[in-house]
Amino acid sequence: MAPTSPEELKCAANGGCAAASPGGTPRAGYYLPAVPAAVEGELRWLRRCVEAAAKGFAIGAGLKGGLALFSVLVRLRSRRRSPRSRKVGAMTNEEAVVLALKETVRYGLFLGTFAGSYVSVDECIAGIWGRKRTARWRSLLAGLIAGPSMLLTGPGTQHTSLAIYILMRAAVLASRCGIKSKRFGNICKPLTWSHGDIFLMCLSSAQILSAYILSQESLPSTYKAFLNKHGGKDLTILQGVKEVVNHTAFSNLAGIEKYYKSVGVDLKLDPNMKVPCSIVHGNQSCAGHFITFLFQAYGRAVPVYVPVYLVPALVVHRQDLLKRPYPIIGKSLLGTARSSLFLSVYCASAWAWTCLLFRIFQSCNTPLVVLATFPTGLALLIEKKSRRIEIALYCFARAIESFFTCMTDAGLCPPILQIKRADVVVFSMATSIIMHCYAQEREVFRSKYLNVLDWVFGVPPPSDEESNKDFPSDDGTKKIC
Template identity: 25%
Template sequence: MDNAWENFLEAIAGLLSMALTNKETEKVIAGFNNFQQRLQRLSSHNLAKLNLEITAQKKRVSKCKHEGKTCSQNVTRGFFKTWMIAYVVKYLIGVLPAVLTGKAFKNPAIFKKSGGSDTVGFAFFLSSFLSAYKAVLCTMRYYRPQHEGDRLNAFVAGSVAGLTLLLDKNKSRRTALTLYLFTRSIQFGSSYSMKKWAEHREAKRSTQRLALRDAVHSSGKEHALVTKSGWDDILAKVMSSSAATVLMSLTAAVNLYSCVIEPDAMPKSYWNFLMQHSGLPQKFGPMFQPLLDTFRSQYVTLRELPGGMENIGIPAGVTSKDFVSTNISPNIATLYPSNLHHDFQLCALLHPLTPCSGHSMDVITGEFGRAVKMYGTLNFIVTLVFQHKKLATQPKEVARRYIKSTLRSCLFLTVYVWAAFYTPCVMRRIFKRERTFMYLLNGLLAGLAVLIEAPGRQMELALYCLPRALETTWKLMLKRGLVRNIPNGDIALFCASMGVMMTIYQNDPSVINNHYLTVLTRVFGRN
């Protein structure tokens, strides 16, 4: 380029020299030379500046993975796409049960109500959350082009996007979303920690093998380069294999204690679910709630008394009906058969129609039937949705797996409910007293039923129960004055949970199981 400029200027100077004197020519040539040098400086400076801008621009966008779209397009499309999908899904969730049960045809207003302000608001929250995450993530990358990794970017983006939960005015849904994502952040964070711990142990073993190799080489003797598992390897194996069972037992202990003794601390929907599977509401109808209230009241009374049959039992030769009528409640006594005798007062109040042995069989047979209805329907829908292609090509195999999965899940739930409601009867016979630990121990034992389920489902079942247990635990501590509610505490927890989840999703997706990784990828896309 410099040669071109020189040739051009020399040609002009040659033409002008024919019309000018020597002195004038020299002045013109000197002026052209100065002009040439200035142009060269300006051109070089501008080209260098332009090159720096292009390079910087490349660096700024290099971390973004939304190929084919600019950052603003990615945010805008994400907002509208998410809003439409969220609205349709929320609408269908509201309408389909009513359609399947026939209620929607008797009351057509359900179609309009399901698409009302709550559905619009939820869709707006979800789309705002997603677009805010994308926008903040791209912005962080733009202003931090030189920083390696994406951890801080993803954490800030997830945390800031979590503030959009304020847009959802449904407080119970906000709590449910927060607790669900909090449990998932714990799961993903634990998986990440276990992965890093495994890498640390492997690095330590590699160092040991190298040291052993050097020692063998220096001694000149042949020796197998084998390193034994350390205590940390054994601990990691035990933790991995027992995590689901331990978590299920702990959550069951909290949930079942609250279900019977302090139901006001438990989410109402989950309490209804557990009670339906106990079979008590179906048996006693409108008398169910008074019966349960009487049970809790009598438990509080007996808990303060010393142990012994004289305090918690029903005297021999006295029917349960007569004892309850005289000492507890004449109204409740109308439920009892005339000649039935229970050994313990609370056994009489928990299962008035049968002795403990009959109650045990009643729970098993009744719950198995209820479980078949629930899991049979659920697994049938899952099979149709996710295995419809295989159903056409391998119907026998699909049917076999469906039956096996359904029976296995039914057996799990039956044993869970049986242990929950029969263990207190056994504990009374052993300890001859009423104590709080008896209503925690039944949950610990009931949680072991998760071992019946397929290994891949054990942790999912535990994580399903965990949000309810967390909410229940918090309310129990509130009642005892151990904690205080924090204004917008659910928002803060939601933000922190999303920050952790998005950090792992963007940087270490391998620690997320395939199912949830697929869901996250479909929701958040490649950013």
């Protein structure tokens, strides 16, 4: 009797082997031992959860860390230029660095926890009730449960603008789903208007720019600083315009004259003026002020968009940059010039439209300010089509926040809307819709967003029906057919 070969001993230890065909492959009808499905499922669930949390943390920390690093570098540079410019009680450089590190970790934890929570809830529900049975609502619930992870950015930190912006993104996705739906297609047909982004920008401009002139306290501090810089007007000028609009007595007319004198303009203002053009642009004509302001605004806008275009070129296209640098750099410079022109025209036209309507009606009031700032949004036509909706949604989120702040200050906001952490509620609702669309209506996403979501969360696993194509047998082995 021939001795037993090592292969036969191994087969006996494993519980048997499939008979081999002449080509060395198992013949049909035989069974191969497989890893238990429960163990394989648990490992896949755990791996997906850990990877999603790690990638979410990397994105959150990377984005916030990059912004924080840029802010710290600008701060250090400004301090070197004017070392005595530090105000009493202001934050030191060391404190700024520590705060930047804390913010970086917080935002990393926020997105990491969101991604990990979503995947965990999604896998738990699928494991208990099945993927196919829960496909319609599983991602909706998982996104809703993961939303409160925003609290990790700080218990006292409000993110109303971010929450509203995410809600606007969710509304866009929902509208795309409605457009392709047979039931809601006719209702959502007006949303297919090709210039809807321009109209949305005009609506946003009416609220934002009116608040910039009349109620700056309704705007977030960072956005208010941005508008004050690119609006190009001293606060005393804005206060004077506000007093003319509200028909109140001037509180600092001498301060406005003093400001103009500091820039070389000798101006004497009429305390009984009805149209504030002389306050806005001194001795210049309205048309002359528009041209002068446009060039000045362009100079202020270029530094804003240089990092917006050049940093992605260096990071995303770093390999192609070595092979074909001129097309990539040229495209980035062209985008910078175009976006800078948009912002400068936007700011210059805001004052131009305001002056025009004030002179036409020889009056100045709040409705005229709102009406004059509405067509300012037409400047968005300068931007390329793919960027218009992004800018319009961002501004619309700011406008909604400002609008409800004004309503609350006036006592017109219903108590139900005055929730302490309404931003978390809105964010959770928005992420619920977005994650549902991601799992069930993937075609409504643009490819670049879909690729990022797939990288973080992993491509949604197949349903039960699709995963049973291997025809498992009753004893936990797979039959090769």
